[in-house]
Each structure stands twice: as C-alpha cells, then as structure tokens.
Amino acid sequence: MTPASATEPAVGSRSLAHPARDEIRIESVLHALSDPVRLYIVRELAAAEAELTCSRFELPVTKSTTTHHFRVLRESGIVQQIYRGTAKMNGLRREDLEALFPGLLETVLEAANRQADRLDAS
Template sequence: MTTAPSPRALDHPARDQIRLEAVLHALSDPVRLRIVRDMAREGAELSCSYFDLPVTKSTTTHHFRVLRESGVIQQVYRGTAKLNALRGDDLDALFPGLLGTVLSAAAAQAARAGGTLPADA
C-alpha cells in the first residue's frame, strides 16, 4: 500500500533541477532579496511571520512560492507554522560563490542607501 503525500507537503525542485535563470529571477526582486538576506543573516529556519514586509499577505505568499519553486529556499510545515530555510548548500554546490556574491552586493547597495533596501522593497 502506498502512502499519499501529505496535503501540507510542498513541492521543491531537487538539487539537479535547480536552474540558474530561475534563481537569478527569484533574487532579482527587492522583496525576495530582502527575504533571502534576512534568512542568510539569521542562519536558521524562520517562520513566515518573522518577516515584516511592505506587501500584502497574498503578495508575501507569492514571493515565498517563487523562492521555493526556484530552489532558493526550502519550506516545511512544523505544526501550524511554515518554516523557511535557505538552500545555501545546494546553491553553492551548483553555482559556487553566486549566493555569497549576490548577498555581498545587496549589502553594499543597502549601505549606500543608508542601510535599507530601496523604498519599493
């Protein structure tokens, strides 16, 4: 007898299915880049409610979906919370130095802007 997948299980690309263009697209949006910067800074799984984003809840959900489907983050349900973790090991194995370079560039940009991302982020 096969077990049906949990209705709360989320689809993620396997490491070998992660595409550079999808990762770059996901990281090109200021809100998604802000999410990734926060996750990298904290270095731990974070619930969706951790993030204080200047967008609606439905738009926030969309941004997390883009990050998950591109392979940038892993999302799992733990109880009623959806936890998010950066797939840094997978990204570094596939695209060495990419994530670190993007995060460094984003930090430099934020520093030039007075410590924040652009207003639309």
C-alpha cells in the first residue's frame, strides 16, 4: 500500500494526501505510535493482515477524535487510507516502514502485544 507521491488530492476528489516514502520521519512515526489508541489501531491492522474500514474499530473516543487518530497515522506515514465506494480503507505501510526503519514496526508490535498480555493477566 505504498503511495506514489504525496500530492494533494484534486478538488472534489475522494483521495487523501499521504507522505511519500522519503518524507516519512522517525519522530512522526514514534509520536504516532506513542498514543495508546493509535497503537491499538496499528496492532489491529497488523493482526488482520488486511485493510480494514474505520468503522471496524471500536474505540473509546468520539467519532471526531477517531478521525484525528487516523489522520495522525496517515500523515506520519504509518497507514495508507483509500476510499472504496463510501468506505475508507486502512492498511499498514509495512514495506515503506521496513525500508526506512528496519525492524521498528515489528519490534513495537511485539512489545505492545507483550504488554497487552501482561496487563490482561493482571
């Protein structure tokens, strides 16, 4: 799910702007992953190994805050969002993240899953 460029969407278009691979910065990625809600979204996308709609996620926040979290993930380069009909599909940009920061996403996901298991066991 790698976008070709970070061009702005055309007026009236339903496409969304994404950073090109070379525009993704580690500080933006780490910032996006530092929020528990966004980390949960990334964990769910990774576990699904497929694109998921925004409505698939049951988050403990308002709809506007959910939109904000997805925007932060998209603008940081972690997720790709594509409209299919009326559904906004979300997928991880694994290839881009792995090329730029080898092992980062998998390490964060493993640590987050271990933490979730530890907290569930408490």
